[in-house]
Amino acid sequence: MEQSSVLSGLRYLVPEVALLGAAAAALFTHIFLPRRGRRAAGLVSLAGYLAVAGLVLVSPRSAGELYSGSLAVDGFALYFKLSFLLAAALATVLAFRFFDVEGSEPGEAYYLVPLTVVGMMVAVSSVDLITTYVAFELFAIPSYVLAGIFKKDRRSAEAGVKYFFLGTLSSGVMLLGMALVFGLTGETQYASIGAALKGADSPLAMAAMVLFLAGLLFKAAMVPFHMWAPDVYEGAPTPLVVFLSTAPKAAVFALTVRLIAGPFGPFEAHWTPVFQSIAVLTMFWGNIAALAQKNLKRLMAYSSIAHAGYLAIGLAAWGEMARWAIQFYVIVYVIMNAAAFGLAQLVRKGDTFGENVDDLAGLVRRSPLAAASILVLLLSLTGIPPTAGFMGKYFLFAAAVGKGMPLLALAGALNSVISLFYYFRIGKAVFLDEGPAAAERSSSPLLVLAAAALALLVLGVAPSLVGSFAVAAGLGK
């Protein structure tokens, strides 16, 4: 490739390069500023997310011709890049207060998170097997470190190790799938693979597709590949769980969408029932398992599994409407999950945070703003209007019914009834039970919660504010 095209292609990668710069700046701040260097590193990374989000918004677009057809900086990719930045920024804001209370601040987190985001940003742009895999590992490996970042805390260390072993296993499975795809077609670019696989639904091609998708579904914690999620989410530091439970999932959904819209498009008849069953299983499993949880983080871990199930409805009902419904729900999911895991650091309990549902008992008496925000959040998680969570589910269900799958929509709708049961255990604790809970005044978790509630309410009344962007941000556009 000519040098000039490498340079001109960089124009499209300005956000990634800038974020890499921000990560480096955070790293050096962490190392060279002797006192308060860690917090400064955090602020540097936060400024980085905001600046890069601005760059993403003005980024030029290309449909897939960059670097000999290995990257596509289309509206679809840019949209997801914003969702990662949002997740990272929310997690960082939550991290400040969390590390204050924990009494130790691992500054590494502040440059590992932006590095992870760089990986995801490249991943959602990649339309080539090799780029995909490299980008995938680029965001997977730092995320293992993030989960286990409190080395001396047994739960966090266990979470890190568990995440690492199962994560690398899934990467291996995915790589095997990729190898089979390459072996079958001799191509690495999605566009050419799609053309080569047309009409070639041999058992080997099916195996390649199943392995490839299994690796991805693993990362998104979809049933039956979900077992790691509750343990990891419970053990890892709360603000990092906010990040780990949202951004990688969003990235995986973006990758999956690129695959089923591109190379695996010809196999729609094969993967539709697969995604249908995975959606149904994931929703029911996540919601039913959540019923029994008392620990907020574990409960929200299962809830986030269930939400991946709702998103999978979009994959099963793949089409133009499903595409933007997934995109809309991803943003809503990021906001909801950040606030939901944030609940586990809303109330102080001795020298740590109350992580159980009961710790929120009686919150409404002392912190009405927090309680009202929680109410909006719970309604949104359940999918009750007028909240963004309802609109997101409604778009996904509409896509399913539009594709002639009313029963799939019904399964999703019934799941929202099941989820009401455990979400409103939190509502009951906050509003109906008596207890000493009080949210910390003007702390970052309260701030995130209130802002999230406002956003969910606004998007519930006027979903077009984000929805019209999602509609416009199509593949190759």
Add this chain to the structure above:
Amino acid sequence: MTILGIPALTFITFFPLAGLLAVLFIPGRRAGAIRIAANILAGLEFLATLALLLRFNAASGEMQFVERADWIRAVGAQYLMGIDGISLLLILLTSLLTFVATLSSWKAIADRVKEYYAFLLLLEVGMIGVFVSLDLVLFYVFWEVMLVPMYFLIGVWGGERRLYAAIKFFLYTLFGSVVMLVGILMLYSHYHTFDLTAMLAAGSPLPLVLQSWVFLAFFLGFAIKVPMFPFHTWLPDAHVEAPTAGSVILAGVLLKMGTYGFVRFSLPLFPEASRRFVPLIVALALISIVYGALVSLMQKDMKKLIAYSSVSHMGFVMLGLFTFSPLAVKGAILQMINHGISTGALFLIVGVVYERRHTRLISEFGGLASRLPVYAAVFLIMALSSIGLPGLNGFVGEFMILMGTWNTNWIWAAVAATGIVLGAAYMLWLYQRVMFGRLENPANQSLRDLSVREFATFLPLIVLAFWIGVYPKPFLTLIDKPVEKILRIVNPEAFPAAAAPSPRPGGLPARPEAPAEVR
């Protein structure tokens, strides 16, 4: 029509929300100020809904005051509101009962007063919203918005088993709603619009199979709300545990949402399916009538008795609706209003003694008539209204339903009539046990009669009970055309001449049957 420069329906829907926000700014410890503000707001809302009557054209069956704007362009959902006479009557009932409910809560609610009135006003937003929405997504949003405040009204200010009752209510109704949501989406996949008026104008009814499924999906959502046997089990719990004002609104308005849904959506959108499922629905309605009455007979708790009587009364409404006879359908809609008035008042009546004695057990009372004469009179009027004594509102509605049903199928009417007999039995027996006899329980010796405020809560309901009982014509005029419009779709045979395909311009024939109210 606009109110203060805001389109009328938007105004009446969101005025309570604005009021709610105002209430939130009053400091929580100033409970008196919050009460006064909430009462004034609810009163103003009632006046605003009354103002609709000034410009409403009762001679038209079309939607009026229509407001239309784009809402979610990507899926074609609109901000579409409009009312006909049926919606208007229910809106008036809603705003009146909400006002009555706020007035009745003056003493009953002492804890978390600000939240209480906030939820009450939020509930009103949802209720009015349901009655004005003509876009199905908008309708669904308001339909669900109601659940949350009701959950809290029961859960925070309810009786002993309030937590159980609140979540049961929430789960049951949410279950019905989400199934209905799937039905709404299936409708969309056929019509490609959520606009009810456009669907009806499209002139392409759904294929029968699809129509039946969507009908059933809507049926589940509405039947749970009504509630019809066997979907009624949430109702006794919710009613018994809810605070008085909650029960008044629950019985007075929320149950009407179900029957309103049938009138507004099920009948005109799924005419064939509606006819097809008549045997099922009439059977369930008759069971509800008789079963609700029988269970009422054996209740020891006054509130539970009245709760079960609602099952019976709402069975009448359902029966009237699904005979598709103009007389019975009009009677059913009038009976929705009547039930709101009389059952709302009966819950208030129970609330009065509960506030004084903190018990609702019938056996705790007896001989109250001698001690509380005004109370006894109010109770008597409302008990008789509920029974359906001529001269009071209940008679007109029940009579029209039975007349219409008799002409369709006399067996149905005969079974339903037993419900009236049983209704007289449980209500009079209740009255006898509570009011007559000797005042023996020492705890009742010092009971006070109704205060002026309490009497004021009953006054509008008593006036309406007599008004509808003696001169129902204004009310029936309002619903005359809309009912005709709906029935022309679901049961054109009721209007034989018009159904004939002879396009005579300007010559709509006279209606075949003389309405009962003219006599």
